[in-house]
Amino acid sequence: MAALVALCFAMALPACYNNVRGPGPTNGFTTFQLDSDDYQILGTVEAEGTIYSILGLFNYGGQGFSALREKALEKGGDDVINVQTDLEVFGLLFFVYNEFRWKATGTVIRYRSGVRAAE
DSSP: OHHHHHHHHHHHGGGGEEEEEEEOOOOOOOSSOOOGGGEEEEEEEEEEEEEEEETTTEEEOOOTHHHHHHHHHHTTOSEEEEEEEEEEEEEETTTTEEEEEEEEEEEEEEEOTTOOOOO
16 A cells, blocks of 8 residues: 555656746747838847746736837837747646746837838
């Protein structure tokens, strides 16, 4: 009986803690085709943050793409393209406590006359 309890504990232990790093999710859909004459590149922006989740019910922190967009607007840009994200996940006991640390970079552009960003 003790061996069975020890086996169950050993099998459940890896589920109690995780720490994973990898590229973040990407969205490969483009709503329209841009030519290099349609926009002017203003530079790059970078943002990072942490999103916390407790019991899967209480989530707070982080902004994601909106943080990049705010920085792009500060530079006088209209949009952010070529967004790349990295994600690091730390968790305890499945959904009891999780941290999602993200870092995103993108290219700030300003549309030339006649071209508008997709709202």
